[in-house]
Amino acid sequence: MPLYHSEDQAMLKDSVAPFIADAAPVSHLRKLRDSKDETGFSRDLWKQFAEMGFSGVLVPEDKGGLGLGHAEAGIILEEIGRNLTPSPFLATSVAAASALKAAGGAVADEWLPRIAAGDAIIAPAIDESARHRPERTALKAERSGNGFKLSGTKTFVISGHVADMLLVAARTAGAPGETDGLTLFAVPRDAAGLTADPRRLVDSSLASKLTLDGVEVTADAVIGEVDGGWSAMAPLLAAARAGASAELLGVGQGAMDMTMTYLKQRKQFGQLIGEFQALQHRAAHLYSEMEIARATVMKAQQLLDEGNEGAELMVSVAKAKAGAATNLAVREGVQMHGGIGMTDEYDIGLYTKRDRALAEFMGDVSYHTDRVARLNGY
């Protein structure tokens, strides 16, 4: 497959980009932020996402979705990133949908159509510490009757406080650090013993600390196999990481475009600042890094869609590269805007904040760089 958008993908982009730019530009984020909105995103917009078919992009057609791939999800995510649109799309339609699709079974049959219809918010609950370490999952699930009893804590659960269902990674065997012995559970948010404590983050999104205090679930809540949860978690992580890379790319592109526009408008020393070679060279370097990051993200999505065994490596390359390039875009963005870039009124600071949150989500640049080393055997 060539590494550029097919005609169908270009058409999808042509419908997604104006829709999101119109319905949820950066001012939409500001409004939610300034009103201290407790959901963290607009439910109306989420409904519209379903009407447009976006929320079911990865959901198979026989489950009410579009049955498309990561490449198409990435097109939507990039526009979400560019507009800093608060949305449960990445967690629900990309991460959770991928896990459910991979595992199949009754849980998938129940939830995939609801994802496509925009009736469900699903939040993956993976991490337990400040650093992303999925294999170190310690939250315990003990057999109890014909079901399980879950106890432990989770952190950085995006939309955890408003989700209809949580995908909780738990340990049913083995020791933290091992990928064997994990099980993924579908836990309704109103389950007794589960509390979500939402925290406002730097980018004004909400992520929860989750406490599970003997939460009882039936055996039907198991997604995939008991002790073999990694085979549902791995596609979830891959999808979420590739997705976060695509969203990051949008953030970086948005920041870079703003900055290039500013360089062509702002005059100092009697000339446009974009005429100074000191800035031109940095701008050109930034452009190059963003283009390379874009190729990486597209390649990772293609490999995932093909089910290629090289996908894992390319997903980590993409998360590391998009993370680094976007971080450069927002840093250069503030700097090249001069003092005005430091003001709340100017959007570039919002891009800086979203970059930081997305960079951390599902493993930061160093995590994924290290993972590339491990996958290469050193």
Added chain:
Amino acid sequence: MSENLEAFRSEIRAWLEANCPAEMREPMKSEDDTYWGGRKAVFKSEAQKAWFEACRDKGYTVPDWPKAYGGAGLSAAETKVLREEMARINARSPLSSFGIWMLGPALLQFGTEDQKVHYLNQIARGEIRWCQGYSEPGSGSDLVSLQTFGEDKGDHWVVNGQKIWTSYADKADWIFCLVRTDKTNKYQGITFMLFDMESPGVSTKPILLISGNSPFCETFFDNVKVPKDQFVGTVNRGWDVAKYLLGHEREMISAGGAGADMVSAGALYAKSLGKNANGELDDPILRAKMAEFDVDVFAFRAMGERFMDMWKTGRAHPASSNMMKYSGTELNKRRYELVMSGSGSEGLEWESDESRNGASARTWLRTKANSIEGGTSEVMLNVISKRILELPGG
């Protein structure tokens, strides 16, 4: 379409199996394992000869050129399959050639039908080795200020001047050369000429590099007679040809930088660095640098694929080859800094059999030129900022 491609892939696999000798699937041991063709060419081995001739006869030295010009007439998609299959078995390039990388594409674009049939076939068959006469002592980055002058003598020009940094001028048969033919117009006063290096009045003097090798020359033209029909494009409009050619030169240099050896840096040096109890390289800082480098290499490889896919189908911005050249060459310099760190004291050997006569150290030094040759990194950044980002000024 894709079914046809799969059939084509099996066909190529079978052909490669039958025609690519085992020796040609090993990494090159040094620069002189490269086969450049030309009148003075000598093969280093029987395998090299067999591999070159097999490719030449199929048109696989230039797979995507039309058959009438010595190519195999493959589509972009088929060419990609061929390249992938060659890469899969680590097949060496059968023929390295400035004719293929630079002059050929320019002739395809600007040449007359006669020129195409004549020169392209020679290039495809490796019969003529070319060199590039662009740079002059006073005209490097500011190439358009060049002074070498061709005086109009009716049916021929008489060319006088000096070129510098002419790679392999002493080994080349012909030169493609930028010559000023109108002193009153800076940009529209340059003609793109082709002539035989054995023409009376052409002389070359090698320049020794920090790598200890001397692939370049100073090239002198003293009343060289060039027939009037040996120009490409339009007289005085050679700059258009020169720029087009530079796009391809950059594409080639950047592809060399990134495509060359795709083994992960860390995996390559696992032996010399040793591993700790966790199975990690036991120099944590070097391990981190190598991992960062690997991320960038795998990322650039994806960019290379995207660039090629877009370039070949006319989707790429014309100046995107500048971005590839900038990123690819800076990356290749980083690769060889890591090679030198990773190999420790062994990498320092300059004259020993074990080090293949200091191959690492010499290549490390050679890579310093990647961000200079074909236009410097700074010049690439200038072009990106002006032409792609459309930043103001100059």
